[in-house]
Amino acid sequence: MTHMVYPGALHTRFQHVIGAMHLMQLAIDTLRSKGVLVSDEEEEAALVAILLHDIGHGPFSHSLEHTLIEGVSHEVISSMLMDRLNVEFGGKLTLAITIFNDKYPRRFLHQLVSSQLDTDRMDYLNRDSFFTGVSEGVISFDRIIKMLAVKDDELVVEAKGIYSVEKFLIARRLMYWQVYLHKTVVGAEQMLIKALKRAKELSNQGYDLFATQALQHFLKNKVNADNFTTEESHLNWFTKLDDTDIMSAIKSWVNHEDKILSTLCSKLMRRDLFRTELRSQDFSEEEIAMVRDKAKQHFDLSEAEVDYFVYHQTIYNSAYSADKEPIKIINNKGKLLDIAEASDLSNLEALSKKVVKYALIYPKELGFVEDGITFNFE
Amino acid sequence: MTHMVYPGALHTRFQHVIGAMHLMQLAIDTLRSKGVLVSDEEEEAALVAILLHDIGHGPFSHSLEHTLIEGVSHEVISSMLMDRLNVEFGGKLTLAITIFNDKYPRRFLHQLVSSQLDTDRMDYLNRDSFFTGVSEGVISFDRIIKMLAVKDDELVVEAKGIYSVEKFLIARRLMYWQVYLHKTVVGAEQMLIKALKRAKELSNQGYDLFATQALQHFLKNKVNADNFTTEESHLNWFTKLDDTDIMSAIKSWVNHEDKILSTLCSKLMRRDLFRTELRSQDFSEEEIAMVRDKAKQHFDLSEAEVDYFVYHQTIYNSAYSADKEPIKIINNKGKLLDIAEASDLSNLEALSKKVVKYALIYPKELGFVEDGITFNFE
Amino acid sequence: MTHMVYPGALHTRFQHVIGAMHLMQLAIDTLRSKGVLVSDEEEEAALVAILLHDIGHGPFSHSLEHTLIEGVSHEVISSMLMDRLNVEFGGKLTLAITIFNDKYPRRFLHQLVSSQLDTDRMDYLNRDSFFTGVSEGVISFDRIIKMLAVKDDELVVEAKGIYSVEKFLIARRLMYWQVYLHKTVVGAEQMLIKALKRAKELSNQGYDLFATQALQHFLKNKVNADNFTTEESHLNWFTKLDDTDIMSAIKSWVNHEDKILSTLCSKLMRRDLFRTELRSQDFSEEEIAMVRDKAKQHFDLSEAEVDYFVYHQTIYNSAYSADKEPIKIINNKGKLLDIAEASDLSNLEALSKKVVKYALIYPKELGFVEDGITFNFE
């Protein structure tokens, strides 16, 4: 839904994976030029792994991740699809899958696919920065890749690349707060999620809703962690879905008789998005109750129905997780250091801190919640 | 359908008109800085005119221009929609519409909206060049705009901008042959047109086809020049259409029982595009008959049905039309010259020549038509 | 001397001030569009102030700042030249000079010329980043400028621009350590300084050195804080100097009979630059003594002459000075906050910290100083 705020952000997951493959190729070329042996099989497998790493994403990716199918992450679906493809290709993807699942002993190949400094992130930061115009996200992917090295089969970064890595982590943090977790985007995503949820509810109640056959499948059936992996048809239908299934339905539902569904869809189509208030301290129960009351009256809703119009969210992000596998720096004597120790500039500490914000999302018709003491970052 | 060849070309008409408005603003600022009086009302009207100049385009723009509605150009629809908006805005768009229709005496305002050197072309050449990566289309819009002037209420170009204008015309020619009339794009467009045509035919025969309500309207009704302007509902439904209506239908029709429809849709979805052979000399009747025969046998088609699988097209373009209103150059003594006369480099003559090419489009399964004597620009 | 490391960095101070003027114009346009009144006189004065803000820089700017003229900063020289120009222009620069010296009550005009968020920094960060290729320095100057506002005649930043300002401060820090204080650049600058110092010494001893007339003036005369402001001829000659005076001399001195001078110049010309070791902890006296001893022997030098071949430097930088006038953030209710308080991301603390590094610079012939316990960021 980022394009609701940044109209240029219309690039696709296809473009992203092609870009990430390109970076993987550059990374492998760089490592080889430094004497790291990478066989042709390993090269192909790493390229396939990054090509397919996001294949389990459905329409609107993260936004609808747990809405169409409850409790099944896109990673699980990616894994299922890779296994299918592997059968189709007569086992040729086995090494790629092994790398993807981090079961291959030469771990740097997996780390290039998925880690705190992987080609996935390097591609999406630059790409999203480019298409949104938020130049804070620009990173020197070429320099970072040139600084990559391998020590004991683990991916490391040469010491003189430390500033570029720091910049990469900072860029990621800024992109989260300016783009991925932009409050208007967060609000629009919730509206979309709630519209789909309402459509499922109405379908279950026996209402007839316009939808493509594939989308109908997920509106009418309760697909979840229990049955998704056991009944093959669910995955079949899932692969037929894309954004046009969702958008052609949302457009149709603007005229649906159910007021809640039609209001949400109509507001989405007209970009009459909900207001999102974002704070560093959480909203009080009184404030939330007040907003819910206003919504109840204004839209004539029952207590349960208010959930479709007022959303309370907790949002958080940390640029660098000290808990997860750290980014390792290697100096020119071959000694390894965690980047947090190697940085003499002490910024990593700040970057490791988890930043939490609280959102209250509601229709603009309801006015403003007075923000009292907190400083409001409009 | 350009994105079938240039996957980055996903930019929208919305982005284009915002860009064209920006250029219009730059042009007006430049003219004012040279002493041309442009009132606030004229400025707003020119901006509105360029904002709305393409509003009559439906889904897939030129590709489906005469398919959904027969015999009604997008200019007519733009005009109808502007009139509606004018009523809605209480007559505030009257000057914009007057400029758009070239009825305003200060003609340079219209020429900035629509002429051989308008802000529309300046925007789309650069934008399409950027998103396709075909750098041949890059133009110096900023320099051209800085060179604009007005003489007797007509738009002219200062003499020292002549190379930039020549470059603009050349860029336009190259973009036509490398992008807009790229043979694979031309072939894909025909496949889409023929799929829609088949769907209409089947609808008329009483078949039930999946489609959004808006698309159904144009499948089931014969909308054409006669009834489009008289029956208001047609325009209402037309404004509800966008690319998702078409694509969600095409996706569904992959499984339709009609072999012709499902084959076309399936090939479009799998990007199994028809082969397009492009020549400077036309195909002989024998060649065409041979290809049609092959198609008839291979796909088991009647003579009439072959039209859905073998297309014969004439494609042409001229970078600069000497017949139309010429681009005028003004020297530093205020004297006007047609650009064709002013250019001492004699390239305009070549650019004015209409280039004609002939295309034969058919499924790849049929092999190649031997091209004999002509030089084949693959 | 940055071009010794980044060969593309050949841009000039002229390009920089033109760029900074452009940003000043954008800033004034933005402020006016927000209702801040800026008179035509104030606009011109602000543009003149930024145009002339660096006019006192001599050849090789900061590198030779205290070498040709001892104890006179470029700011003092800028001020003297502005006063001269003001006389020449019949007093027309008075307001510009008042703004430059921060004596004008509407302080935001001075703050746009010189502060922790001025148009000078905005231009040089982006420009230097561009020409070095160090993309870590890219800043969103256009967005920062759009976020500028004025409250009580002071420059402030709207709250939603806070991430862009943070990014600006981070970019500045990274540019210092990757470009301006790059160890090889620091070393090359010292070599140039020492070559000039030796030339002055030899001139004072009565040696004849090739130099342009302007450079001769500064070699033969002891120009310093005492006589520079009182004897007009010094400033006259100073304005005649540019990089070609220095470089044509350095080239000639390669063949000078004095071994120290010819060695320094020859190494500069052949880019046989000294090694710079950079550490977070200072070098011990023993280490320094050892290196000096080696140099003495290798180049056959007296104790005093070793200073021309072994340099010990302390280098420091802080991205943001909490002590200086802080950057003020304004929220959408008009409330002001110091950026350090407004940032909920706690990075400013880290950015305010002064980072100190220690350099030991010596000819490569002398080998390496063993760096023991410290982590060496090569």
Place this chain on the structure above:
Amino acid sequence: MTHMVYPGALHTRFQHVIGAMHLMQLAIDTLRSKGVLVSDEEEEAALVAILLHDIGHGPFSHSLEHTLIEGVSHEVISSMLMDRLNVEFGGKLTLAITIFNDKYPRRFLHQLVSSQLDTDRMDYLNRDSFFTGVSEGVISFDRIIKMLAVKDDELVVEAKGIYSVEKFLIARRLMYWQVYLHKTVVGAEQMLIKALKRAKELSNQGYDLFATQALQHFLKNKVNADNFTTEESHLNWFTKLDDTDIMSAIKSWVNHEDKILSTLCSKLMRRDLFRTELRSQDFSEEEIAMVRDKAKQHFDLSEAEVDYFVYHQTIYNSAYSADKEPIKIINNKGKLLDIAEASDLSNLEALSKKVVKYALIYPKELGFVEDGITFNFE
């Protein structure tokens, strides 16, 4: 002298040859990927050949080519320097020199160094376009390189690259007229040439002129085709010259007692450049005589001395020479065609035409020459 018109054009020949080497590497990689065998020795030789192809250029390159040394082209000097280097490198450059001189049977290697579609031109067009900001010169070097192929050891272009090659030729033509032969640049070059010529004349008359030792050598000695190749010292001194030798001299000569020399140098330093009138038809003898008369009076000159202030030049360029070795196009059946025949767009004819212009250059103080009937492209 291009930077006198385009202040950003400060890039160096060093940057250019590094860029051209990069393109050479890309071209070789492309050809290898298409099955053309290029040995490691051939690769290195081609890279060395392009690295050194311009090494014979002195300060201000083409501008001073026949001024410092009469009758010796930079190609001859390049050749002499390569031979010297070859001796120094123990014969290792022999293959590179053979390729450079087009004596190697696999001619495509030479054609990549020097032909109508060489990596030299590909680099300088893009580089000069970038640094001047004249976007008309942007070419798709990457696409052209991807389209390169080899047939019978000759360099050819695949048919589908024909538009990119056309665009390349057009870009070259536009860059000539907008940048390289820009009338103000042409005028400034003549002023520089005439200043050096006057300095030589004065030196020969026994005047003492400030100059570096290397420049003195060429002022005091008559170096020409006869003695340059026989007396080794000339080449030795020539290699010591760079732009700083010229500019430090020009700066000094501003104060020289000779009025002609000081006027030319002073005008160059203050950018008070001569006016250049450019026409498609030549100036009449009367016009020229009139301007010379005016100059004689205004500057109090003898008939011979007027040559230092009034210059009459013929300037010409053709984008593509049909006479020289043509660019060959190969279709997908392996058939070769001259690009002029292959282009169905008939632009090549126009591009092959030699365009001639006439310039009259004189001090602005003399007013304007009335341009009568010709259309003046200011």
